[in-house]
Amino acid sequence: MIVCEGLTKTFGSITAIQDFTVEIPDGRIFGLLGPNGAGKTTTMRMLSCLIQPTAGSAHIDSYEIGKKEDAQKIRGMIGLLPEVPGLYETLGAYKNLDYYAQLYGIPKTQREESIKTTLTNLGLWDRRNEPVGGFSKGMKQKIAIARALIHNPKYIFLDEPTASLDPAAAKMVREYILELKSQGDTILINTHNLSEAERICDTVALVKNRTVKIGNPKELARGLFARTISITMQKIPPSLLNDISSLDFVSQAQVNGNQLVLNVRNPEEDNPRVVSWLMKQGLQIQFVTEEEHSLEDVYLKLIEEGGR
């Protein structure tokens, strides 16, 4: 489990992240969302024992971030994919992975086997000695992810894992991440790709130099926005808007063409009442749908508010 309490990092007069408090249970995918410069990478670097927190504390299992004697233990437990793959471009994929496997102290036979399996799965075994500088961005990113996982870490930190990848490569990386989750790994992802976070994260923290909001992506949307239903009808009489707005369970109403858009407090209870009322008015209903707010809506709303 990763536990952060009031984690803060300042660089001179600049505060990168302040008072970051979170608990990440094992086996979960946790997303850090925020605009550029929000402190996501700084937080990840602190948790990777690359930089020291200015204040607050963080623990990975029983080891404390910032404590010199725990740093090596923590680094052995985590696998980090930085924002840029940072591969040795003149070396082949095999040597890139083998270098890290050696630094993690993996015995020779085990690392040979592990690298062979990884590169075979990535379809790169036959090209293992080609300089990785000639590979596509997506391929480099996959090798970099494989490098972060070479020692089978318990905690995986991925900083913008699908940034600059084409949609097919990004999809493949996302599927790979979900596969890792199914193996019980705990994953921390930095991203500003909202749809990605929505698809793969169990919990997200919206940050902008401090924690703006933490929660499940869907719950965050529900907590922030009134639930909206959209009713499509054959014909909407002009007086309907005034009439329906007077109902006590409708907080807001508007008409868009042949769609009536309503905000209700509790769609599960209120929708049947609305439908029944409309039918009593002799109107013919074609569709009733709930409009869901995306994480993007949540993000934009919260980040905008957080910036004020």
Added chain:
Amino acid sequence: MRWRNAWIVMRKDLDEFKKQKLVIGSIIAMPIVLGVVLPLVMFVPMVTMVPLERPWDVHGLLEIGILPDDTRAPWTNQTMENISLSSTVISHKILKNTHLNNCIILSCVLDNTTVVDSTIQNSSLSSSFLNNVTVIRSEGTGLDGRYVLAVSSNLAFTKTKPSDIDQVLPMMFNMVLMIFIIVPATLPTIIATYSIVGEKNNRSLEPLLATPTTDGELLAGKIFSAFIPSMGSTLLAFTLGIVLLDVVLIPKVAYPLLPNLTWILSILLLAPTACLMSVLACVLVSSKVSDVRAAQQLGGFIVMPVVVLTLGVLSGFIFLSPVMIFIFSGLYGGIDLGLFYFARAIFNRETILTQWT
């Protein structure tokens, strides 16, 4: 410190480095051109211009007696005073550092033998046979070795001037030796800047720093990866240079002059400390710049102490004796220690990630 990790870092750097064919070429070629080709260009004309002399070739001048073949005589590194040597045969030997004072040499044979760095004073030679004897850098009651004045029942020596070659060689050797100090101090600027600035440009430091490798292990690996090829190519050129210089000079001086103590101390003490100084300087410079060429140019400034020594030697102000080598090695070692602690202080993860970009 886990040296294994430092070794892994070094091997990876060398693997990467091997791909830079032009850089490798310059690292091998530079010491060979400066330390082997250039000295040969200097020495060969000198050797061919100075005439070969065999001044003690006095075959047949003495009466030949029947003498026992005694080759056990401990002539090398011996000082003999007030003794009489008789009925001794020395054949096909090099007598080096042998000193005779107030001795009588009677009924001896000295055949196909070279006397080097020796003195013979107040002694007499009688009823002896000297055949094809060469004397180099030796003195007697004035023997310099180039000229035996007379061979008679009483041999007397007269002091003469040192030969041209004897005067020129030490100076030239010093100049060549300086090349083997400058080269290992220069080569790391090519390698170390690649291994550190290259990692910066590649953005490969962050994942590396996230491994359990310590700052000290990474620093040691980076130092080795610049130090070992630099010293390796220097040693290669040094060995080659010694062999070729000896081959060129043996016809003149009769025995291999190199490596002597000065050269051995230089390559074992002075060259490595100068090389290390350059490596550490490059680590420091690399932390402040992001361009390999800028790092190489700035790294060149840090070898100023080596330049000072070179200028001193070339101007004749400093003569590279063993004592002088110890003094400069100590000085360089002290600078190395200071640079190492400074490099160690700046080579930490937070500084690298936040200030090295």
